[in-house]
Amino acid sequence: MIRYIVRRLVQMIPLLLGISILVFLLVHLSPGDPVRMLLGEEATEEDVERLNAIYGFDLPLHIQYFRWLSNALRGNLGDSIRQGISVTTLLSERLGATLELAVVSVIIAVALGIPLGIIAAVRRGSLVDYFSMILALVGVSTPGFWLGLMLLTHVALKVDWLPMFGRDGSIFGGLWILITQMRVDVLLEGLRHVLLPAVSIGTGMMAIVTRLTRSSMLEVLGKDYIRTAKAKGLNNQVVVLKHALRNALLPVITIIGIQFGAMLGGAVVTETVFAWPGVGRLIVNAIRQRDFPIIQGGVLMMAVVFALVNLAVDISYALVNPRIRYD
Amino acid sequence: MRIRLFLVALLVMVVGLGGIANASSDTLVIGSGAEAVGLDPRLETDVPSFERINVIMEPLVKFDVEMNLVPALATDWEFSDDALTLTFYLREGVKWHDGKPFTAEDVKYTFEWVLDPSNAAPNRGLYADIDRIEVVNDHVVSFHLGKPYSFLLNNIARMPITPAHDGDREDFRQAPIGTGPYKLVQWTRDDRMVLAANDEYWGGKPNIPNLVFRAIPENATRLLAFEAGEIDIYQGGVVPQELPRLESDPRFVVQRVPGTGYNYLGFNTQVGALSDVRVRQAINYLINREGIVTRVLNNIGTPGIGPIPETLPWFNPDVQRYEYNPEKAKELLKEAGYGPGDISLRLFTNENPDRVRIAEILQFEAQQIGVKIEVFVEEWGAYLSRVQETDDFDIFILGWAGQLDPDRAMIRQFHTDGANNYGKYSNERLDYLLEYGRTVPPDSQESIEIYREAQEIVVREVPYGFINYSEEVGLHHNYIKNWRVHPYGAGAWQDVHLIVKER
Numbered sequence: 001m002i003r004y005i006v007r008r009l010v011q012m013i014p015l016l017l018g019i020s021i022l023v024f025l026l027v028h029l030s031p032g033d034p035v036r037m038l039l040g041e042e043a044t045e046e047d048v049e050r051l052n053a054i055y056g057f058d059l060p061l062h063i064q065y066f067r068w069l070s071n072a073l074r075g076n077l078g079d080s081i082r083q084g085i086s087v088t089t090l091l092s093e094r095l096g097a098t099l100e101l102a103v104v105s106v107i108i109a110v111a112l113g114i115p116l117g118i119i120a121a122v123r124r125g126s127l128v129d130y131f132s133m134i135l136a137l138v139g140v141s142t143p144g145f146w147l148g149l150m151l152l153t154h155v156a157l158k159v160d161w162l163p164m165f166g167r168d169g170s171i172f173g174g175l176w177i178l179i180t181q182m183r184v185d186v187l188l189e190g191l192r193h194v195l196l197p198a199v200s201i202g203t204g205m206m207a208i209v210t211r212l213t214r215s216s217m218l219e220v221l222g223k224d225y226i227r228t229a230k231a232k233g234l235n236n237q238v239v240v241l242k243h244a245l246r247n248a249l250l251p252v253i254t255i256i257g258i259q260f261g262a263m264l265g266g267a268v269v270t271e272t273v274f275a276w277p278g279v280g281r282l283i284v285n286a287i288r289q290r291d292f293p294i295i296q297g298g299v300l301m302m303a304v305v306f307a308l309v310n311l312a313v314d315i316s317y318a319l320v321n322p323r324i325r326y327d
Numbered sequence: 328m329r330i331r332l333f334l335v336a337l338l339v340m341v342v343g344l345g346g347i348a349n350a351s352s353d354t355l356v357i358g359s360g361a362e363a364v365g366l367d368p369r370l371e372t373d374v375p376s377f378e379r380i381n382v383i384m385e386p387l388v389k390f391d392v393e394m395n396l397v398p399a400l401a402t403d404w405e406f407s408d409d410a411l412t413l414t415f416y417l418r419e420g421v422k423w424h425d426g427k428p429f430t431a432e433d434v435k436y437t438f439e440w441v442l443d444p445s446n447a448a449p450n451r452g453l454y455a456d457i458d459r460i461e462v463v464n465d466h467v468v469s470f471h472l473g474k475p476y477s478f479l480l481n482n483i484a485r486m487p488i489t490p491a492h493d494g495d496r497e498d499f500r501q502a503p504i505g506t507g508p509y510k511l512v513q514w515t516r517d518d519r520m521v522l523a524a525n526d527e528y529w530g531g532k533p534n535i536p537n538l539v540f541r542a543i544p545e546n547a548t549r550l551l552a553f554e555a556g557e558i559d560i561y562q563g564g565v566v567p568q569e570l571p572r573l574e575s576d577p578r579f580v581v582q583r584v585p586g587t588g589y590n591y592l593g594f595n596t597q598v599g600a601l602s603d604v605r606v607r608q609a610i611n612y613l614i615n616r617e618g619i620v621t622r623v624l625n626n627i628g629t630p631g632i633g634p635i636p637e638t639l640p641w642f643n644p645d646v647q648r649y650e651y652n653p654e655k656a657k658e659l660l661k662e663a664g665y666g667p668g669d670i671s672l673r674l675f676t677n678e679n680p681d682r683v684r685i686a687e688i689l690q691f692e693a694q695q696i697g698v699k700i701e702v703f704v705e706e707w708g709a710y711l712s713r714v715q716e717t718d719d720f721d722i723f724i725l726g727w728a729g730q731l732d733p734d735r736a737m738i739r740q741f742h743t744d745g746a747n748n749y750g751k752y753s754n755e756r757l758d759y760l761l762e763y764g765r766t767v768p769p770d771s772q773e774s775i776e777i778y779r780e781a782q783e784i785v786v787r788e789v790p791y792g793f794i795n796y797s798e799e800v801g802l803h804h805n806y807i808k809n810w811r812v813h814p815y816g817a818g819a820w821q822d823v824h825l826i827v828k829e830r
Binding site: 030031032033036037038039040041043044046047050051054082083084085090093094149152153156157163164165166167272273274275277278281282288289290 | 364370372445449452515516517519543547552554555557708713747
């Protein structure tokens with residue numbers, strides 16, 4: 001297992017190199033000049049040239065790339081052109097918010113989606129099945145930003161205790177305070193703020209999870225060993241939850257992993273609607289302003305996170321299904 | 328069972344925390360459309376940054392809500408008759424937030440820093456005519472100019488003064504001090520900026536002890552947060568369709584004032600059919616300004632006339648007006664020797680939905696008289712590159728903001744050598760007027776006459792087709808008193824210490 005993990009981590013290196021080269025080329029070859037955008041309309045030609053020299057934009061592309069790479073390998077992703085702050089600082093102050101939103105969304109999706117999928121599969125053709133499939137269809141086809149705005153106008157505006165926007169303290173910090181000091185207020189304050197954005201992201205994900213759980217369960221429930229288990233006289237609940245679900249969960253875990261990874265890149269639209277201070281807004285603004293170091297560093301971070309989440313998914317297969325071994 | 332009980336308890340507590348959603352009476356919460364890039368006036372160029380900078384720091388003079396220049400850190404000033412020396416008499420007894428006194432050295436430091444090319448200050452061009460800054464004594468400072476520049480005062484008003492003893496601190500841009508009514512306490516980027524009243528403020532102790540800026544990028548969310556009472560006040564980025572409802576709701580106050588900017592069609596005056604002034608005039612007659620203001624802009628703004636806002640004294644009301652008139656357009660094209668189908672133009676715009684709709688409307692109108700317009704929508708950075716660095720376009724749509732004096736509003740855009748003359752327009756008489764205008768006292772009748780003639784030329788020769796003037800809209804709860812919407816967004820909160828919150 002350890003050897004497998006190490007091998008996968010080593011395999012990430014060429015992947016990340018490839019991604020960083022690709023992003024570097026895309027960013028530098030697309031039209032739009034960061035220095036001109038920084039200096040604005042008052043800029044003189046000499047100012048533009050001087051600043052280009054300061055940032056090294058006048059050097060050949062491959063030299064610029066190797067400069068960036070050698071700094072990145074030492075943990076320095078450079079400074080934002082526009083804000084003059086280090087990219088690692090900018091990313092790390094937002095990573096917590098993004099992680100929090102992603103985790104809560106996944107919890108919502110899993111906590112509702114998997115039970116709903118199981119029930120729908122077990123009672124195939126029943127009213128519950130139809131209801132959950134319609135819910136899944138609606139959930140999948142509802143754009144997150146629209147749902148967010150609807151939640152704001154029809155829930156938050158009417159229900160006084162749900163805030164309209166922003167983030168207030170971290171729920172991870174809140175959990176820690178709950179455990180160490182037995183105080184729940186920080187956690188609650190964090191939850192109040194994360195609830196609506198998490199619901200508006202989690203709904204679409206829940207729909208996918210429900211559908212996938214259902215179809216995967218249906219497939220497994222038709223297998224011979226389930227019939228055998230039932231014939232043995234095992235309690236139906238045990239058959240469904242222990243024998244069937246474990247096998248049916250594999251594709252579901254894969255999808256959850258992919259979705260979770262994607263969310264760690266930031267859910268830009270939802271972050272914008274709820275003024276959530278996450279990574280997505282930072283990177284999209286950077287793209288608009290051609291703030292190269294942020295784009296470059298941000299995408300690299302997303303790639304690392306995505307690769308790690310994929311690895312975690314693969315490892316979790318082995319946990320769910322002991323027949324899967326890695327070496 | 329225990330878990331269930333715990334969940335119920337959790338829910339009850341969440342509900343119980345209800346009341347704290349609303350801002351309390353000793354805190355003013357201001358909504359903002361975007362986060363500040365930074366808080367150093369020498370480095371920032373965007374309105375959201377200056378909205379916040381202007382409560383922490385102050386310029387020598389500032390624009391009040393009537394767009395008059397009024398004293399701030401300077402109590403008085405005088406321009407020498409040759410417009411070559413500008414002398415400021417500074418307010419005495421003003422202290423920085425750290426207690427040190429404000430003096431003429433701070434003024435000298437700020438502008439010398441901006442003028443030093445190695446600092447790459449974006450707004451250096453605004454002050455490039457300053458040769459030398461002389462500290463006469465602690466409270467008198469003179470700017471000596473290399474050549475006359477009557478409107479320098481307006482540019483001075485854009486630059487809050489930074490402290491000589493602290494301005495070089497490495498994190499000054501994130502945690503500055505100033506002389507303004509509020510001191511920065513804490514800044515969580517993309518979330519909130521917390522400030523506390525500066526009780527020593529020379530303009531009097533602020534009425535509200537705490538000030539919070541919240542960055543809410545989505546207009547609809549900001550409005551909802553406002554209605555829910557989570558923010559008290561904001562300016563700009565309103566949802567136009569909701570204004571009639573808000574205006575009739577007694578809980579809210581809507582303030583509107585003509586702005587300082589405009590949207591325009593820019594013409595490439597050097598290539599193809601558009602090099603003929605009659606063709607540009609013809610296109611100008613196709614802009615249905617009334618229709619665009621009511622239908623596209625939802626009545627925020629007014630039909631465009633010329634490059635100078637109607638509220639400035641230099642505005643010329645007697646220039647030619649281009650009322651929507653396809654017949655006249657057809658005639659002009661015929662006069663220029665073009666029949667239906669002869670002209671094909673490429674119009675560029677960025678993804679701004681209003682501009683895209685304006686482009687499509689123009690495309691339709693042009694088609695009616697046999698002019699083909701192809702519309703290209705480009706991403707902002709790519710679009711700016713095209714307009715600023717190439718002449719690979721026929722028409723583009725852009726806007727100007729902060730047109731506070733006729734010089735800024737015209738010389739960069741329409742002078743043959745103007746830095747922002749993207750359409751390569753050139754007129755000898757206009758060049759002369761714009762250069763001469765800089766040497767004439769701004770408050771003289773001569774100045775007014777020079778710029779009225781200049782506007783007359785620009786409007787007649789159509790390097791730009793003016794679409795609409797902007798309008799500033801401010802929104803606050805009825806318990807907020809003593810605030811007026813500012814025509815220039817950056818100045819919205821400069822008198823925030825006078826605001827009263829009665830609840």
